[in-house]
Amino acid sequence: AIRTLSKDECAFVQEPNAERxxxxxxxxxxxxxxxxxxxxxVTMYLYDDKLSIISSKEEDFALIVQSRELSRMQSTIFAMxxxxxxxx
Numbered sequence: 001a002i003r004t005l006s007k008d009e010c011a012f013v014q015e016p017n018a019e020r021x022x023x024x025x026x027x028x029x030x031x032x033x034x035x036x037x038x039x040x041x042v043t044m045y046l047y048d049d050k051l052s053i054i055s056s057k058e059e060d061f062a063l064i065v066q067s068r069e070l071s072r073m074q075s076t077i078f079a080m081x082x083x084x085x086x087x088x
Contacts, residue, residue, distance in 0.1 A: 032085040046074055 045052040049068045055061050 032082065034081070034085055044074065046071055046078065 041057065042053055042055040045054075049066055049071045051065045051067070051070055051074050053063045053065075
């Protein structure tokens with residue numbers, strides 16, 4: 001997920017209860033659902049110059065890294081995935 005002051009962009013793997021994750025113009029949120037090929041065992045959030053990585057299913061940890069370079073790299077990777085989801 002990428003959070004900015006203007007809107008949030010989130011990509012989710014389609015799950016049975018995924019209907020609760022819907023796009024909302026009012027809440028400035030756009031959601032795109034990915035195939036199982038894009039499934040990851042952890043959740044990542046990008047905001048400011050920070051990358052948060054959260055694993056709550058198996059290893060139970062959370063990590064926040066403040067790094068402009070890392071944030072820019074992950075933003076670019078997210079943008080590539082986001083664009084690929086748009087073409088599905």
